[in-house]
Amino acid sequence: MTFKNQPATLSISKRTRNKWVRREDIIGWLYALPALFMYAVFVLVPFVLTIVYSFHKWNGVGPMTWVGLKNYITVFEVPNLIDTIFHAFWLVVWFSFIPVGLGLVVASVINRVATGRFGEVSRTILFLPYIIALVAAGIIWGWLFSLSGLVNQGLSFIGLGSITRAWLGDFNWALSAVGVIGIWVLLGFCTVLLSTAMSKVDPALYEAARIDGSDWFREFVGITVPLLKQEIGVCLTVTVIFALATFDIVYVATAGGPGNATSVPGLQIYILAFAQRNIGLASALAVMLMLLVVVIILPIQRLNKETY
Amino acid sequence: MKIGRGEIFAGRTLLVALMAFTVLPFISIFLTALHPSGTVPGGLDWPANPQWGNFVEAFKVANMNTLIVSSVRIVLMVVPFALVISTMAGFAIGMLRIPGSKWLLALFVFGLTLPFQGIIIPIYTLERALHIYNTQFAIALPLIALYMPFSVFWMRAHFINMPVEISEAARVDGATTWDLFRRIHLPLAQAPIASLGILMSIWTWNQFLLALVLVEDPTQRTMAGALGAFQGHYATNVPLLCAGTIIILVPTLLIFVLFQKQIIKALLQGAVKG
Numbered sequence: 001m002t003f004k005n006q007p008a009t010l011s012i013s014k015r016t017r018n019k020w021v022r023r024e025d026i027i028g029w030l031y032a033l034p035a036l037f038m039y040a041v042f043v044l045v046p047f048v049l050t051i052v053y054s055f056h057k058w059n060g061v062g063p064m065t066w067v068g069l070k071n072y073i074t075v076f077e078v079p080n081l082i083d084t085i086f087h088a089f090w091l092v093v094w095f096s097f098i099p100v101g102l103g104l105v106v107a108s109v110i111n112r113v114a115t116g117r118f119g120e121v122s123r124t125i126l127f128l129p130y131i132i133a134l135v136a137a138g139i140i141w142g143w144l145f146s147l148s149g150l151v152n153q154g155l156s157f158i159g160l161g162s163i164t165r166a167w168l169g170d171f172n173w174a175l176s177a178v179g180v181i182g183i184w185v186l187l188g189f190c191t192v193l194l195s196t197a198m199s200k201v202d203p204a205l206y207e208a209a210r211i212d213g214s215d216w217f218r219e220f221v222g223i224t225v226p227l228l229k230q231e232i233g234v235c236l237t238v239t240v241i242f243a244l245a246t247f248d249i250v251y252v253a254t255a256g257g258p259g260n261a262t263s264v265p266g267l268q269i270y271i272l273a274f275a276q277r278n279i280g281l282a283s284a285l286a287v288m289l290m291l292l293v294v295v296i297i298l299p300i301q302r303l304n305k306e307t308y
Numbered sequence: 309m310k311i312g313r314g315e316i317f318a319g320r321t322l323l324v325a326l327m328a329f330t331v332l333p334f335i336s337i338f339l340t341a342l343h344p345s346g347t348v349p350g351g352l353d354w355p356a357n358p359q360w361g362n363f364v365e366a367f368k369v370a371n372m373n374t375l376i377v378s379s380v381r382i383v384l385m386v387v388p389f390a391l392v393i394s395t396m397a398g399f400a401i402g403m404l405r406i407p408g409s410k411w412l413l414a415l416f417v418f419g420l421t422l423p424f425q426g427i428i429i430p431i432y433t434l435e436r437a438l439h440i441y442n443t444q445f446a447i448a449l450p451l452i453a454l455y456m457p458f459s460v461f462w463m464r465a466h467f468i469n470m471p472v473e474i475s476e477a478a479r480v481d482g483a484t485t486w487d488l489f490r491r492i493h494l495p496l497a498q499a500p501i502a503s504l505g506i507l508m509s510i511w512t513w514n515q516f517l518l519a520l521v522l523v524e525d526p527t528q529r530t531m532a533g534a535l536g537a538f539q540g541h542y543a544t545n546v547p548l549l550c551a552g553t554i555i556i557l558v559p560t561l562l563i564f565v566l567f568q569k570q571i572i573k574a575l576l577q578g579a580v581k582g
Contacts, residue, residue, distance in 0.1 A: 027485045028406035035397035035456050036412070042453030043419055046430035053429060060433065106326060112311060113319035122323045124568060126330050131564045131571070132557050133514035133532035139539055139553050140333050143340065143351075143546060150336045150351025184330065193576050216315055238579050245423030248516045248532075252539060266425040266517075273429045274521060283429055290426040297421055 050290075053283035060279050071284035081285060084265045085292065087175055088244050091264065092296075094179025095186055095243035100235045102183070103190030108224050110191075111198050111206075112216060123195060126188035134185070138252030141181045142168060145253075168254050174261045181249050186242065190235045197231040198224060229303075236300050244293050265289040341550035348546055359547070366551035370538045371527050378444070379531045383512045385448035387505055390455050395501060397456075398463025399489055403470060413464060419457030424517050432521055446522035447530060451512060459504055462578050466500040467493065503574035506567050510560055531556050 054071055056064040075081045106126070110119040129137060144150045145167040152164035167177040201223070209219050225232070247266035250256060256263035256271075265285055272282035335352070341362055342355035349355070366372070397416075401409040431450050435441040440449065470493065478488055512530060519533025526537035535556050542549045564571060 024404070024485065025407055028400045028404040031396040031400035031404065031485075031489070032406065032409075032412060034393040035416075035460055038393065038449070038453040039416065039419065039456040042431060042434075042450040043422065043427060043456070044415075046427035046434065047422065049430035049433070050427055106323065109319040109322055113316045114323060118320070118323070122327055125327050127572065128334075128561065128564070129330060130575075131510065132560055133516065133535065135514075135516050135532045135535050135539075136553050136557050139535070139549060140337050143550065144333055144336060148348055148350050150332060153351040184333070187326070188330065189575070192572055193579065196576055210311070216319075234579050241421060241423065245425060247425055251516075251520075252536060266423065269425045269428070270517075270521070273432075279429060279433075286426045286429065289423060290421075293421050293423060 047290075050283045050286050053279050054287045056280045058279040059277045060273075067280065071280045072288070074281055075284050075288060080260045080263065081268060081281075083260060084263050084268045084285070085288070087262065087264050088246070088289075088292070090175055091179055091182060091246060092240055092243040094176065095182035095246070096236060096239035098179075098183050099186040099190045099239055100194075100232060103187055103194050103235065104225065104228070104232070105220070106187070106191045107195035107198050108216070108220050110195050111224075112219070119195075123188075123192050126191050128188065129185045130189045134248035135252050137181055137185055138249040141177075141184070141249075142253040145177050168262075169258050171258055171261050174254055174258060178246075178250060178253060178262050181253065182243065182246070185249075186239050190239065193235055194228060194231055197228050201227050233300050233303060237297055240296055240300070241293055244289065244296070265292075337550040337553060341547055341554055343547045345548050346545050362547055362551040363555060366548050366555060369542075369548070370534065370552050370555075372555060374527045375529075375531060375534045378528055378534075379513055382444050382448055382451075382530055383509050385444065386451050386455070386512050387508045390452045390459060390508055391501055391505055393452075394456060394459035394504070395463050395494070395497065396489070397460045398465075398467050399493060401460070402464035402467025403472075403475060403488075403493060404485070413461070416457045416460045419454075420461070422457075424454065428517060428521055431518075435522060441522060442524055442528075444523070444528055447515070447518050447533075450518060450522075451515060455508055455511070458578055459508070462504055462574065463497070463500065465577070466497055470496065499570075500574075503567075503570040506563065506571055507574050507578075510563060510571075513560060531559075 053064075055066060055068060057067045057070075058064040110122065114122065146152075147164070147166045151167060155161065155164050165173070168174050170177075205223055205227075206219065209223060214222070245266055246264050247270070250262055250264050250267050251270070254262040256267050266289070269282045269286050269289070272278045272285065332352075339352060339355060340349055342358040342360070343349040343353070343362075344357075344359055345362055345365060397412075400406050401413050406412075432441070435446050435450075440446050474492060474496075475488055478492055483492070514532045515530045516532045516536060519529035520536060523529050523533070526534045529537075535553065538552050539549060542552070
């Protein structure tokens with residue numbers, strides 16, 4: 001990053017430069033073109049089309065009718081649709097706040113009491129769930145949360161047999177249970193990212209604090225968190241997008257049920273578009289999802305910039 | 309340094325507890341997979357008579373050999389091509405610094421915030437119009453495009469940190485842009501390209517939504533896409549479902565263990581620089 005401000009020109013004698021640079025520029029753009037072409041056709045064009053679809057009524061094959069903002073109004077009026085947005089917010093707590101907060105704690109614990117091989121191993125193990133297919137995570141936890149699954153077995157073991165239930169089938173608990181899956185998947189990512197950043201903090205800072213006898217908490221609040229602001233911002237960004245865009249886990253573990261209790265925007269877009277053939281409404285929800293991501297991400301990014 | 313014994317104990321206990329939280333689910337499906345097919349055992353019940361045959365059965369009923377061929381084929385369609393075009397674009401933006409590269413970069417970075425579901429509907433209608441719906445191209449082409457934000461950004465980060473002097477010296481010797489790219493910078497970029505390739509292979513293998521929406525026949529999908537269909541058929545046969553899940557997990561876990569350093573580094577730096 002330090003090289004960012006280097007002069008970019010490959011200096012050629014001044015006279016020929018103008019002509020030379022122009023030719024070079026065209027050649028340079030040819031290098032960027034294939035990537036830009038693929039990106040434009042399969043990402044940028046669909047992005048614009050989603051916005052266009054969202055103002056129409058369309059079943060995917062027949063003619064499209066312009067309906068203005070009607071689809072957006074419908075999203076706000078139909079509880080099953082607007083609820084998905086609220087569910088997504090609730091998942092942000094589980095997928096983002098908890099893994100980032102807990103990740104910070106774990107990283108600082110590793111930094112203080114497990115600097116050697118033990119810390120290495122725990123980082124690797126915690127990271128494992130992030131690498132596997134989310135579908136697999138959904139299947140695994142679908143089984144763990146079932147009546148005879150590991151979660152209930154554990155609860156019975158510690159004497160809490162009375163609260164056992166089919167967690168993913170429970171109207172009150174299903175969404176939070178999905179949230180636990182998110183913690184499982186994302187905790188390692190946050191931990192490793194934050195602990196890598198922490199290992200780059202000047203050890204003298206920690207040494208000084210420890211010579212003064214500062215305990216874990218004072219070190220955590222006084223040194224770790226302020227110095228890692230940027231990485232915390234990155235962690236929040238990645239996990240918030242992850243939370244808002246959840247699909248695989250929910251599709252496999254609960255299919256949005258029971259009722260509509262765990263339905264999220266991604267799942268509802270899929271159902272509206274590909275099961276109910278209501279392309280316009282699905283697109284309106286998709287636009288709102290993309291807007292939501294930007295609205296939440298921008299303040300985090302700004303916070304990041306201010307500190308640097 | 310003064311760290312109390314109590315704190316060391318508390319800290320390590322926390323780490324062990326979280327490791328257990330991470331690993332127990334894997335152990336649970338492994339033990340479950342060894343129970344007789346069709347039964348519903350407890351989460352951590354030891355199988356009295358381990359049914360290793362479940363893995364063979366899952367392999368057969370899920371058509372795994374077809375699936376592996378299909379997934380590998382999609383990976384081979386996606387990864388080399390995506391690597392070539394993103395490296396070239398990263399080179400243009402980070403090393404050649406073509407006019408407008410700032411805007412071009414911003415355009416790619418914008419894609420990092422787009423959830424796949426946001427644009428899946430037009431991808432579907434587009435592919436119907438292009439007559440590639442329901443083929444493996446239906447998964448491969450959009451995947452290449454969807455990887456561009458991360459990969460261009462990642463390759464650009466490499467090239468922007470390369471000293472310009474290398475290029476200047478070669479220019480003086482009369483090297484063309486292609487010489488610069490092919491003979492000088494490509495060999496120097498091997499490490500970041502390799503990491504990116506590993507990441508994209510895992511992501512492709514794990515891709516679910518595109519496979520689900522764009523290809524109807526599960527045997528033409530990626531592994532994760534097929535697993536979704538497998539779950540639909542065998543939701544009630546828990547041991548078999550667990551065995552199938554493990555078969556699909558093992559390749560990713562193996563690649564992770566082998567290339568751990570590169571994978572973590574690429575994921576973290578890609579995220580931090582993003």
